[in-house]
Amino acid sequence: MPRRSPVIVITGTPGTGKSTHAQLLVQESPVPLQHINVGELVKMQGLHDGFDEEWQSYTVDEDKLLDQLESPVSEGGVILDWHTSDVYPERWADLVVVLRCHHTTLWDRLETRGYPLKKIQENNEAEIMGIVCDEARESYQPGIVVELESNTLEDMEENVARIVTWIEQWIKDNENSGMDNENSESE
Numbered sequence: 096m097p098r099r100s101p102v103i104v105i106t107g108t109p110g111t112g113k114s115t116h117a118q119l120l121v122q123e124s125p126v127p128l129q130h131i132n133v134g135e136l137v138k139m140q141g142l143h144d145g146f147d148e149e150w151q152s153y154t155v156d157e158d159k160l161l162d163q164l165e166s167p168v169s170e171g172g173v174i175l176d177w178h179t180s181d182v183y184p185e186r187w188a189d190l191v192v193v194l195r196c197h198h199t200t201l202w203d204r205l206e207t208r209g210y211p212l213k214k215i216q217e218n219n220e221a222e223i224m225g226i227v228c229d230e231a232r233e234s235y236q237p238g239i240v241v242e243l244e245s246n247t248l249e250d251m252e253e254n255v256a257r258i259v260t261w262i263e264q265w266i267k268d269n270e271n272s273g274m275d276n277e278n279s280e281s282e
Contacts, residue, residue, distance in 0.1 A: 098171030100126045101265045102187055103258065106180040106231060107194030108222040109214075110204040112245040116194065117176045119255045125263055126172060133177035136163065151214055157182050178227065181234040190261060191235050192254070193228045194245040 103120070105113045117130040137143050142160045143153035160182065167173050168187050175183065180191055196204070198219050205215045221227065231240050243254045 097269065100172030101189035101262060102168050102171055102173050104175045104180045104183065104188045104191045106177060106191065106227055108201065108218050108227055109178050110201045110218065111194035111196040112251060113176045113194055116251060116254060117174045119251065120174060120258055123255055123259050125259065126266065128172050128174050129167060130174045130176060131167065133175055151211060179230060181230045185235055188235055188239060189265060191231050191240045192258065193231050193240065193242045195242055196222060196245050198223050200246050
């Protein structure tokens with residue numbers, strides 16, 4: 096059965112504004128969307144194999160995570176917010192938004208959050224090298240991966256407006272797909 100609402104993946108280096116974008120998008124979307132902060136879900140549902148002290152992060156159990164996400168994703172109307180996107184099956188995503196941020200802005204954001212110096216350096220290097228964007232482009236069809244700047248409040252507002260326009264078009268493009276399937280089944 097086709098989904099009635101899209102699945103949007105918002106990804107980017109920690110500190111690029113994924114959760115803020117997702118929260119704004121939930122408010123502005125023409126259809127109801129559920130924001131799933133995957134990092135928080137991993138912690139709250141125990142979808143990990145423990146905490147890695149050296150890297151100051153959880154070691155995610157990808158099988159448990161994907162099992163947990165399968166049901167909400169199959170229904171659609173979901174925003175998956177996480178620093179990586181290559182773990183999800185390609186069939187899940189209708190749009191993959193990779194948020195990018197100038198490295199000095201990113202440094203300041205992570206420092207304000209109290210990240211350890213090693214994590215700030217690691218994330219800053221990943222942003223400079225475009226690692227998250229490269230992973231998304233390697234994991235999904237080129238037409239669904241969009242790279243957006245996220246340095247200012249104006250960037251965020253423009254990005255959300257752009258994604259809302261995309262959702263409106265997705266709805267128009269998919270509104271008859273459910274009826275087409277019903278009609279072909281009754282013939």
